[in-house]
Amino acid sequence: MPARNRRVPVYLLVLLLACMPAAANKVLHEQRSLYSNIVIKQAGDRICLLFSVRRDQRNQSCMNTRKPREMVFAYTRMSMTALLFHPNPESALIVGLGGGTLPTALRELYPDLEIDALEIDPEVIKLAGQYFGFKEDQKLRAHAQDARIWIRRAALRAKTFDIIVLDAFNGEYIPEHLMTQEFFREVKAVLASDGVLISNTFAISKLYDHESATYASVFGDFINFQLPESANRVIVAPQQEVSDTLLGRRADMLADRLKPYAVPIQRYARLLRRQRNKRPDWDTDARIFTDQYSPANLLQAR
Amino acid sequence: MVLLIYLLAFSGGFIIMSLELLGGRIMAPYFGSSIYVWGSIITVFMLSLSVGYLLGGRWSVNRPSLKRFGTLFLCGAVLLYPLVLMAEPVMGWIFESVEDPRYGSLLASSVLFILPTVMLGMISPYSVRLLVQSVEQSGQTAGRLYFFSTLGSALGTLMTSFYLVLWFDINQILIGMTLALVSLGVIAISAHSASSQQPVSEHARP
Numbered sequence: 001m002p003a004r005n006r007r008v009p010v011y012l013l014v015l016l017l018a019c020m021p022a023a024a025n026k027v028l029h030e031q032r033s034l035y036s037n038i039v040i041k042q043a044g045d046r047i048c049l050l051f052s053v054r055r056d057q058r059n060q061s062c063m064n065t066r067k068p069r070e071m072v073f074a075y076t077r078m079s080m081t082a083l084l085f086h087p088n089p090e091s092a093l094i095v096g097l098g099g100g101t102l103p104t105a106l107r108e109l110y111p112d113l114e115i116d117a118l119e120i121d122p123e124v125i126k127l128a129g130q131y132f133g134f135k136e137d138q139k140l141r142a143h144a145q146d147a148r149i150w151i152r153r154a155a156l157r158a159k160t161f162d163i164i165v166l167d168a169f170n171g172e173y174i175p176e177h178l179m180t181q182e183f184f185r186e187v188k189a190v191l192a193s194d195g196v197l198i199s200n201t202f203a204i205s206k207l208y209d210h211e212s213a214t215y216a217s218v219f220g221d222f223i224n225f226q227l228p229e230s231a232n233r234v235i236v237a238p239q240q241e242v243s244d245t246l247l248g249r250r251a252d253m254l255a256d257r258l259k260p261y262a263v264p265i266q267r268y269a270r271l272l273r274r275q276r277n278k279r280p281d282w283d284t285d286a287r288i289f290t291d292q293y294s295p296a297n298l299l300q301a302r
Numbered sequence: 303m304v305l306l307i308y309l310l311a312f313s314g315g316f317i318i319m320s321l322e323l324l325g326g327r328i329m330a331p332y333f334g335s336s337i338y339v340w341g342s343i344i345t346v347f348m349l350s351l352s353v354g355y356l357l358g359g360r361w362s363v364n365r366p367s368l369k370r371f372g373t374l375f376l377c378g379a380v381l382l383y384p385l386v387l388m389a390e391p392v393m394g395w396i397f398e399s400v401e402d403p404r405y406g407s408l409l410a411s412s413v414l415f416i417l418p419t420v421m422l423g424m425i426s427p428y429s430v431r432l433l434v435q436s437v438e439q440s441g442q443t444a445g446r447l448y449f450f451s452t453l454g455s456a457l458g459t460l461m462t463s464f465y466l467v468l469w470f471d472i473n474q475i476l477i478g479m480t481l482a483l484v485s486l487g488v489i490a491i492s493a494h495s496a497s498s499q500q501p502v503s504e505h506a507r508p
Contacts, residue, residue: 034336034337145334146335147334148330148331148332149333152332152397176330176335177327177331180331182331183331290471291330291331291472292473293470293471294327295467295468298468
């Protein structure tokens with residue numbers, strides 16, 4: 001066979017393969033809000049909300065459209081460990097909405113739970129409703145305001161929450177005024193005395209040291225929850241002692257209810273028990289971030 | 303003498319922009335970091351500078367001298383330093399009194415930054431008066447002065463946002479700025495006494 005004829009089918013195959021990934025990744029919505037470039041992408045069964053910053057596109061929230069309850073990201077699953085420390089919450093505060101995966105799940109599990117979700121960008125709230133099934137109701141409200149302001153006002157009204165989840169990210173990292181000791185004190189002031197704080201972070205190198213030291217300065221010995229398969233670490237700071245046995249028992253009780261969300265709560269309980277006695281893996285002498293000194297974004301770039 | 307005035311204009315520009323950038327950091331814990339906070343800060347700075355330019359020009363009519371120029375810097379220091387002490391309580395009070403964070407941030411910006419910025423705004427037109435020799439040269443004189451003061455602004459912006467906030471506390475930077483203003487004022491006043499008879503000449507360049 002002449003060489004010419006043999007080359008054509010190969011050409012077509014290569015072209016076909018090149019086209020396939022592009023067809024699978026569809027941009028459903030792109031919007032420039034005041035705070036970031038928001039992109040909604042669909043790849044196969046998965047819809048994701050991303051903030052597009054410079055050359056980086058970071059996934060903030062994803063949902064499996066065939067199994068919408070299933071939590072896609074490890075850190076969202078890890079955040080559910082809050083329920084081990086406060087299994088019957090009456091009020092929850094979620095800072096940073098994303099797709100609204102967490103508040104939606106909490107609403108399904110606890111129909112009477114009062115949930116306040118803080119999201120600085122009203123466009124994100126709208127898109128969460130449009131693409132991720134996020135629905136507000138009488139007791140689930142999304143507030144389009146800077147979290148620092150809202151929490152300060154809540155403290156003035158002597159409001160407290162059983163569960164607080166910190167998950168606020170702009171395109172780069174966590175806003176600097178939400179990383180300071182004073183902010184954490186303000187958060188602690190609205191945390192119930194038997195409540196639990198969850199914070200999702202993914203700092204590296206020096207920023208990790210500063211960030212950990214700052215949390216430790218307000219919340220004392222927190223559980224540094226890390227999974228080998230995830231780059232995130234979730235800070236778990238219960239305000240009350242919960243024994244290992246109680247953790248295990250509560251995990252057993254919650255296991256079935258959390259299965260549709262793909263949360264391996266019993267495994268997490270085991271990991272938490274193990275990690276809670278570990279020594280700090282950060283430089284405990286690192287300088288604490290305060291409102292006077294919080295160059296987090298500069299440190300993150302290093 | 304000319305170089306000294308260029309230096310003073312440069313420093314004025316540096317400090318104005320440094321203060322403006324710090325303004326955002328100072329206000330974030332009370333008013334957040336939404337766009338309207340920056341809107342408030344920039345509005346207040348632009349308004350204050352415009353008033354400063356007017357006042358500086360007006361003041362330059364009456365027996366202009368290096369000594370009076372120096373006192374602008376000293377007054378700037380006196381109006382800047384209180385930020386170190388009263389920024390927090392003022393912002394706290396405004397936060398509790400004003401529900402809408404947009405107007406809260408506008409009010410806070412005004413209370414904190416109007417006075418020092420007006421004072422610093424007086425530097426530019428006054429320095430033009432000190433250096434201008436003739437109508438023919440006046441445009442070029444003004445151009446050169448604005449070159450140095452805007453260069454100072456550029457450097458102030460860069461240094462503050464890239465390095466100063468990484469090395470120092472906000473209050474430390476404010477105190478540094480206050481000390482710089484005092485030093486510059488003292489230098490200007492001493493230079494005036496040292497050469498009180500010499501006319502300031504644009505052509506005496508090294």
